[in-house]
Amino acid sequence: MTENVALSRYTTLGTGGPARWFAEPASVEELVERLAWAAGEGLPVAVVGLGSNLLVADEGFPGLALKLGGELAKAEAVDGRLVAGGGAPLAVCLHRARAAELGGIEFVCAIPGTVGGAVWMNAGAYGGDIAGVLERALVADARGARWLTPEELGLRYRSSGLRHGQVVAQADLRLEPRPVADIKATVAEMQARRKEAQPTNKRTFGSVFKNPEHELTAGRMLEACSLRGYRIGGAQISPKHANFIENAGGATSADAVALIVEARRRAREQFGVQLQPEVQLLGAIEIPALDPS
Ligand SMILES: Cc1cc2nc3c(=O)[nH]c(=O)nc-3n(C[C@H](O)[C@H](O)[C@H](O)COP(=O)(O)OP(=O)(O)OC[C@H]3O[C@@H](n4cnc5c(N)ncnc54)[C@H](O)[C@@H]3O)c2cc1C
Numbered sequence: 001m002t003e004n005v006a007l008s009r010y011t012t013l014g015t016g017g018p019a020r021w022f023a024e025p026a027s028v029e030e031l032v033e034r035l036a037w038a039a040g041e042g043l044p045v046a047v048v049g050l051g052s053n054l055l056v057a058d059e060g061f062p063g064l065a066l067k068l069g070g071e072l073a074k075a076e077a078v079d080g081r082l083v084a085g086g087g088a089p090l091a092v093c094l095h096r097a098r099a100a101e102l103g104g105i106e107f108v109c110a111i112p113g114t115v116g117g118a119v120w121m122n123a124g125a126y127g128g129d130i131a132g133v134l135e136r137a138l139v140a141d142a143r144g145a146r147w148l149t150p151e152e153l154g155l156r157y158r159s160s161g162l163r164h165g166q167v168v169a170q171a172d173l174r175l176e177p178r179p180v181a182d183i184k185a186t187v188a189e190m191q192a193r194r195k196e197a198q199p200t201n202k203r204t205f206g207s208v209f210k211n212p213e214h215e216l217t218a219g220r221m222l223e224a225c226s227l228r229g230y231r232i233g234g235a236q237i238s239p240k241h242a243n244f245i246e247n248a249g250g251a252t253s254a255d256a257v258a259l260i261v262e263a264r265r266r267a268r269e270q271f272g273v274q275l276q277p278e279v280q281l282l283g284a285i286e287i288p289a290l291d292p293s
Contacts, residue, residue: 001021001022001023001034002021002022002023003020003021003022004018004019004060005018005019005022005065006018007019007048007056007060007061007282008056010048010050010051010065010067011051011052011054011055011056011205012050012051012052012203012204012206013051013054013055013203013204013245013251013256014251015056015058015251015252015253015255015256016054016056016057016058016060016061016282016283017056017057017058017059017060017061017283018060018061019060019061019063019064019065020060020061020063020064021038021043021063021064021065022065022066022067023064023066023067024066024068024069024070025066025068025069025070025072026069026070026071026072027070027071027072028071028072028138028140028169028170030070031066031068031072031140031145031167032141032142032143032144032145034064034066035141035142035165035167036142036143037064038063038064038142039142039165043062043063043064044061044063044164044165045063045064045066045164045165046061046063046064046065046066046164047065047066047067047068047086047116047120047167048065048066048067049068049087049113049114049117049120050112050113050114050117051205052111052112052117052205052206053113053206053207053279053280054205054279054280054282055205055256055257055279055280055281055282055285056253056282056283057253057281057283057284058252058253058254059283059284060283061282061283062283067087068085068086068087068114068116068167068169071085072085072086072087072088072169073087073088073089073114074088075088075092075093075096075115077096077097077099077100077102077175080102080176080177081135081173081174081175082096082102082105082172082173082175083170083172084115084170084171084172084173085115085116086114086116086167086170086171087114087115087116088114088115089113089114090105090108090109090111090112090113090118090123091108091109091112093105093108093173094106094109094187097183098180098183098184100175101178101180101183102175102177102178103175103177103178103182103183103186104133104173104174104176104178105128105133105173105175106128106183106186106187107124107126107127107128107129107190108123108125108128109187109190109191110125110190110191110194111123111124111125111206112206115168115173116167116168116169116171118130119137119153119155119160119162119168119171120160120162120280121159121160121278121280122155122156122159122160123158124158125190126190126193129155130155130173131150131155133173133174134150134153134155134172134174135172135173135174136148136150136172137153137168137170137172138169138170138171139153139162139166139167139169140166140169141165141167142165145169157210158210158278197241198238198240198244199240199244202238202244202247203246203247204244204245204246204247205279206244206278206279207219207243207244207278208243208244208245208259208260208263208277208278208279209222209243209263209264209275209276209278210276210277212273212274212276214271214273216271217243218242218243218267219241219242219243219244221242221267221270221271221273221275222242222243222263222266223242224270224271225242225263225266225267225270227242227262227263227266228240228242230259230262231248232255232258232259232262233250233252233258234247234248234249234250234251234255235247235248235251235252235256235258235259236248236259237259237263245259245260257285257287260277260279260287261287261288263275264287264290265290268290274290
């Protein structure tokens with residue numbers, strides 16, 4: 001276990017302060033041991049996946065941050081399913097499935113996270129999501145680990161019923177036989193669509209807001225609020241897609257939060273809609289409630 005580790009190194013936006021404690025468990029046993037230690041110390045716990053939907057407070061996280069490694073970051077195709085550690089990058093999962101001529105998870109090519117982060121978020125793209133392919137997940141807490149079904153995980157649109165202190169140690173995903181050429185063609189088509197519509201070569205944390213129940217997506221709504229390219233400090237709303245915040249150089253998490261607050265205010269004023277953040281907040285970050293008027 002290490003003290004005061006900068007979490008900015010572990011987030012795709014590249015902002016955020018240190019974790020008070022940091023550990024990289026390599027097995028389920030080690031993971032449960034760390035969780036039990038934190039519970040004994042009365043410390044909050046959070047997992048950092050690839051930090052691709054994470055905004056960490058500039059003051060840091062006053063608890064134990066976990067990064068899953070070793071066995072917990074491996075993936076392999078076994079008997080028609082993908083057996084993956086919670087820390088396995090989705091890109092590795094896709095690669096392993098393709099090598100075994102198994103498809104069904106091509107949509108993850110658009111999602112730069114880990115399996116555990118994808119379960120926590122019920123990540124999805126292009127009509128597919130984790131809920132549609134997940135058979136079961138091994139979830140660890142301070143008392144041990146047990147298998148949960150998708151229903152028990154409470155998967156909904158970009159969220160699950162999991163709470164900090166519950167860690168996805170492994171997930172089994174359903175795959176189906178598919179020729180490699182078909183998998184490659186689907187992935188190429190999805191990646192081309194992604195490149196066309198979103199900033200793919202900038203430091204961002206993916207979608208800032210969930211899409212509201214409205215004829216406009218969050219991105220279209222914020223574009224209509226003239227927010228494309230709007231900048232506060234080192235953070236700016238992407239000129240390419242208004243539901244993305246980019247680190248335009250020297251951004252802090254406070255800059256990103258200020259943009260989130262301004263975007264919510266304008267969407268409320270112009271469309272009467274309260275946008276809900278999709279990005280996950282870690283540490284002392286508060287998005288103030290909009291006033292009721
Ligand atoms: C360019 C870009 C494009 C994106 N496109 C999409 C998209 O199309 N669709 C989509 O759904 N998302 C998208 N995202 C967002 C992001 O990639 C997903 O939400 C992803 O699932 C997050 O995974 P992560 O491992 O990076 O999690 P992190 O960002 O590190 O963490 C997210 C949350 O999950 C928790 N968590 C992480 N690992 C675990 C674990 N093992 N057990 C329990 N909790 C855990 C964290 O504590 C945190 O609360 C995009 C992001 C970027 C930067």
